[in-house]
Amino acid sequence: MADRVYIDADVLILGGGTAGCLAAWEARQVGGDDLKIVIVEKAFIRHSGSLSAGMNALNMYINQGTPEDYVSYVRYDICGAPIREDIVLSVAREVNDTVSILEAAGLPMKKKEDGRYLNRGKWNIEVNGSLLKPITASKAYEAKAEIYNRVYITELIIKDNVCVGAVGFGVRDGKFYICRGKVTLLCTGGAAGLWRPNNRRDAHHRIWYFPFNCGSSYAMCKRAGAEMTSFDMRLVPVRTKDTFSPTGTLAIGMGAPMVNALGDSFMEKDPYYLSWGGHTAPTPIRMLAFQRETLAHRSPIYMDTTRGDSAKVIGLKGQYLDMSPSIVLYWGCNDHDPSREPIELDGGDPHLVGAHAGMSGAWTRDISRETTVDRLYVSGDALGAAPSRFISGSWTCGRIAARHMVKALKDNSYQLLEINPDTLDDMENRTYGPMRRFEEKSPEGVWTDGTLSGGVSPKDMESRMQKIMDEYCGGRTHWYFVNETYLSIARKHIKRMRNDQLQYLCARDLHDLQLAWDVINRLDVCQLVIEHISFRKETRFPGYVNRTDYPETNPDYDCFINSRWDAETDEVKCFKVPYQQLVPGDRRKQSI
Amino acid sequence: MPPKVDPTKCDGCQGEKEPLCEQVCPGNLMTMHKESLKAIIREPGDCWDCMTCTKACPRQAIQTVLQYQLAYFPGKLIPMVGTNSVTWTSIDCNGKVERFVMKTLVSGDDEDED
Ligand SMILES: Cc1cc2nc3c(=O)[nH]c(=O)nc-3n(C[C@H](O)[C@H](O)[C@H](O)COP(=O)(O)OP(=O)(O)OC[C@H]3O[C@@H](n4cnc5c(N)ncnc54)[C@H](O)[C@@H]3O)c2cc1C
Ligand code: SF4
Ligand code: SF4
Numbered sequence: 001m002a003d004r005v006y007i008d009a010d011v012l013i014l015g016g017g018t019a020g021c022l023a024a025w026e027a028r029q030v031g032g033d034d035l036k037i038v039i040v041e042k043a044f045i046r047h048s049g050s051l052s053a054g055m056n057a058l059n060m061y062i063n064q065g066t067p068e069d070y071v072s073y074v075r076y077d078i079c080g081a082p083i084r085e086d087i088v089l090s091v092a093r094e095v096n097d098t099v100s101i102l103e104a105a106g107l108p109m110k111k112k113e114d115g116r117y118l119n120r121g122k123w124n125i126e127v128n129g130s131l132l133k134p135i136t137a138s139k140a141y142e143a144k145a146e147i148y149n150r151v152y153i154t155e156l157i158i159k160d161n162v163c164v165g166a167v168g169f170g171v172r173d174g175k176f177y178i179c180r181g182k183v184t185l186l187c188t189g190g191a192a193g194l195w196r197p198n199n200r201r202d203a204h205h206r207i208w209y210f211p212f213n214c215g216s217s218y219a220m221c222k223r224a225g226a227e228m229t230s231f232d233m234r235l236v237p238v239r240t241k242d243t244f245s246p247t248g249t250l251a252i253g254m255g256a257p258m259v260n261a262l263g264d265s266f267m268e269k270d271p272y273y274l275s276w277g278g279h280t281a282p283t284p285i286r287m288l289a290f291q292r293e294t295l296a297h298r299s300p301i302y303m304d305t306t307r308g309d310s311a312k313v314i315g316l317k318g319q320y321l322d323m324s325p326s327i328v329l330y331w332g333c334n335d336h337d338p339s340r341e342p343i344e345l346d347g348g349d350p351h352l353v354g355a356h357a358g359m360s361g362a363w364t365r366d367i368s369r370e371t372t373v374d375r376l377y378v379s380g381d382a383l384g385a386a387p388s389r390f391i392s393g394s395w396t397c398g399r400i401a402a403r404h405m406v407k408a409l410k411d412n413s414y415q416l417l418e419i420n421p422d423t424l425d426d427m428e429n430r431t432y433g434p435m436r437r438f439e440e441k442s443p444e445g446v447w448t449d450g451t452l453s454g455g456v457s458p459k460d461m462e463s464r465m466q467k468i469m470d471e472y473c474g475g476r477t478h479w480y481f482v483n484e485t486y487l488s489i490a491r492k493h494i495k496r497m498r499n500d501q502l503q504y505l506c507a508r509d510l511h512d513l514q515l516a517w518d519v520i521n522r523l524d525v526c527q528l529v530i531e532h533i534s535f536r537k538e539t540r541f542p543g544y545v546n547r548t549d550y551p552e553t554n555p556d557y558d559c560f561i562n563s564r565w566d567a568e569t570d571e572v573k574c575f576k577v578p579y580q581q582l583v584p585g586d587r588r589k590q591s592i
Numbered sequence: 593m594p595p596k597v598d599p600t601k602c603d604g605c606q607g608e609k610e611p612l613c614e615q616v617c618p619g620n621l622m623t624m625h626k627e628s629l630k631a632i633i634r635e636p637g638d639c640w641d642c643m644t645c646t647k648a649c650p651r652q653a654i655q656t657v658l659q660y661q662l663a664y665f666p667g668k669l670i671p672m673v674g675t676n677s678v679t680w681t682s683i684d685c686n687g688k689v690e691r692f693v694m695k696t697l698v699s700g701d702d703e704d705e706d
Pocket of ligand 1: 188189
């Protein structure tokens, strides 16, 4: 048995990222001095998560128009598909307030001469965000949250559909952490690394999304029996080739158009793209255009910085240093001058995100952020069906969740719940399973290269999973195309891995144990993705998921696809959930 | 892109409870080499290239080096972290040097741009 650490909280926050830190702050504001707020984080909150490299813009800010206009934009940007307008609206109403809180915490905002924030396009504002994460974390410190760094959460503790807390292991001390909360917020981010990445070997994590968010929030919610949504809508990134750095700086910031090898600005020529708005067409459509041009042999495709705003080109390297510094090194090492030459693009491995241009996540009740499991809340990338919240919206979402959590806690006088000791023993066995197996199997034999003869390493399992997903579930090498036959092969293999192969998964140390759980979680999420894509018998997000057997949209699927996992049968049961339009207007157009 | 640690500069953060690079890495990748007692990345391919460790090292012992599959030798990018700003020096493969001072934090003594 491992040494145990017991932690009891009023408000338990799992994942001290963008959403988690601001949730802690808001919980203190509304909950008062006596509230016990705990954050459990697998890394170190000052530098963890998606913000760890810094960012140069907040992509959600109401610079103009109304919160309703923002909803209209978000809807349009995913091709008019259903979104949870209630949730996006609730964020849009408070996002400006949140930004001013972070400005007061020291975040350098770029400003115009009139003192207003410097906008980038319609809805973004520019910042010097190199220290975005330390500044975000300072709000959690200010709130005097009790912070446990380097604890990897593996499972939620659920009793009769009520969330009691969570368990995990100390990445440094190896102890078994048992955390109880009267209410629990899960915000451990989205999922990278399900599909095979473009770069191999020593560059395999050179991907767009943060590679250390491995779908734990989705997998844990799924295993807890929560209703999940929109795993049929993944994000396919078109980014700078090789480094997969963000391109908003180029496209929105400088107005650099995408061009093909012939120098054609195809978004402004093809009537189909024009019907969607040309250069500013919805994100999936721009991805689709990139794919089509490439498949028609008119690649390479570039973002033509030479045609953008020349005043902005001068500041380009600085902007990237605030967010993706290595691309500046990459340019220096490849004799590339972005002000003179266009920047080549590529399509990367798909990612699952709830808060960016994707909407996978847990389904929540009204705008409370409470999942269908009682007392379990989600925010940030973990929250589904409400895309385009980004950094500022994830901060805001954390705040809103915290407010609802504290209210529910007080209104219902929630108490901590007892956990059956046998349940804890089982959970401990599962948590350390891959490491204990390593010890058991070591005497059976070790090859001369140090690997076990009786087991499989997390890395090897990850490679197998990524190959299956890439080749049978519409990865980059298949240009994001899928059909039912491919999906059935993916289903068969992922099922085999989950049900038969995990018994061989062995972890040599605590770091390896994290990698083992990363792959366990990813495999759980793969199952959701396959079943959701298979259920949506149409192509609603061209460019993201291209179904060759159902290439058109079908009005029968103008709804959310939600699901529940049945632990007894290991089936993911998908069903349709109707969409409610709150903001009137043509869903395929922006209101402003 | 993997951080490379210069053994002549790294002192293993003696005196710290945990070496700073190890403390900050969001992917838990930096660790102490058991024999040399200097920092090393567990697995270069797992690095996201956030440069947090490079910026955190008090002895400037860490250099971010691009994987050779992606870029030529021997360009460099060196951050010097100040109180309210970071100064980046970029030296391309032809030896051309560029400097960028980027603001990082607004505070009372905002003039201090070291
Ligand atoms: C490359 C990139 C560029 C982006 N650019 C912009 C931009 O320019 N502007 C913008 O507004 N938005 C941008 N975004 C989006 C924005 O960063 C995200 O929407 C937002 O940060 C999501 O917040 P979060 O709290 O869900 O995730 P995160 O901030 O990533 O937090 C998740 C936390 O959970 C922790 N964690 C993960 N698993 C576990 C576990 N099992 N146990 C314990 N802890 C765990 C992680 O270490 C992390 O601290 C970008 C995102 C990426 C990836
Ligand atoms: S932070 Fe620098 S000096 Fe300290 S251990 Fe790491 S590389 Fe060595
Ligand atoms: S660059 Fe970032 S991910 Fe890579 S080792 Fe350093 S801190 Fe870790």
